[in-house]
Amino acid sequence: DTEVTQTPKHLVMGMTNKKSLKCEQHMGHRAMYWYKQKAKKPPELMFVYSYEKLSINESVPSRFSPECPNSSLLNLHLHALQPEDSALYLCASSQGIAGVSTDTQYFGPGTRLTVL
Amino acid sequence: GENVEQHPSTLSVQEGDSAVIKCTYSDSASNYFPWYKQELGKRPQLIIDIRSNVGEKKDQRIAVTLNKTAKHFSLHITETQPEDSAVYFCAAVNTDKLIFGTGTRLQVFP
Numbered sequence: 001d002t003e004v005t006q007t008p009k010h011l012v013m014g015m016t017n018k019k020s021l022k023c024e025q026h027m028g029h030r031a032m033y034w035y036k037q038k039a040k041k042p043p044e045l046m047f048v049y050s051y052e053k054l055s056i057n058e059s060v061p062s063r064f065s066p067e068c069p070n071s072s073l074l075n076l077h078l079h080a081l082q083p084e085d086s087a088l089y090l091c092a093s094s095q096g097i098a099g100v101s102t103d104t105q106y107f108g109p110g111t112r113l114t115v116l
Numbered sequence: 117g118e119n120v121e122q123h124p125s126t127l128s129v130q131e132g133d134s135a136v137i138k139c140t141y142s143d144s145a146s147n148y149f150p151w152y153k154q155e156l157g158k159r160p161q162l163i164i165d166i167r168s169n170v171g172e173k174k175d176q177r178i179a180v181t182l183n184k185t186a187k188h189f190s191l192h193i194t195e196t197q198p199e200d201s202a203v204y205f206c207a208a209v210n211t212d213k214l215i216f217g218t219g220t221r222l223q224v225f226p
Contacts, residue, residue: 042205042216056212102148102209107159
């Protein structure tokens, strides 16, 4: 299995809602990532997990809370989001052996989030 | 931190022509340079990558060149086809972070 999967595909939420995005990979990768991508822009790194530990947080607001329950799963918990948080949220994974990001990163299809 | 500039922002070519996209990076410590293709509504997909100990790499119609001294790298697509139409992102890896260029929208007209 050489795929990264993400659920849900689409999510609409109000500013007071709590929701979670899920990401899964079964490639035995030990590094997993969350990116945010706005329309017509490149992906922007949010978080990096290496061996299930948070290794990079790119000064992301606390309304985004990542979690890595095991080596195959990555969650992003959302609470009290703002309309400007509407974007495509991409998960990625890499072997994470040679270095966290010097291995090829494989991206999931993304969750398109709309905050009303 | 690392900054990656990418040009052009849009590129239109006739089917069968070649396309070249150029990127420059700022930090000489960057050592891995992947290129991703992203079709509308789809995930970014790696099409080719190059490491700092290599000057050129080719895979069928796609090639990447790296000039470490000048800190720039380029993507070359030959014999373009309509299915090559997409947004292409270059990237550089620096201190465990993948920094993307701003993207090039390539349109290949039949």
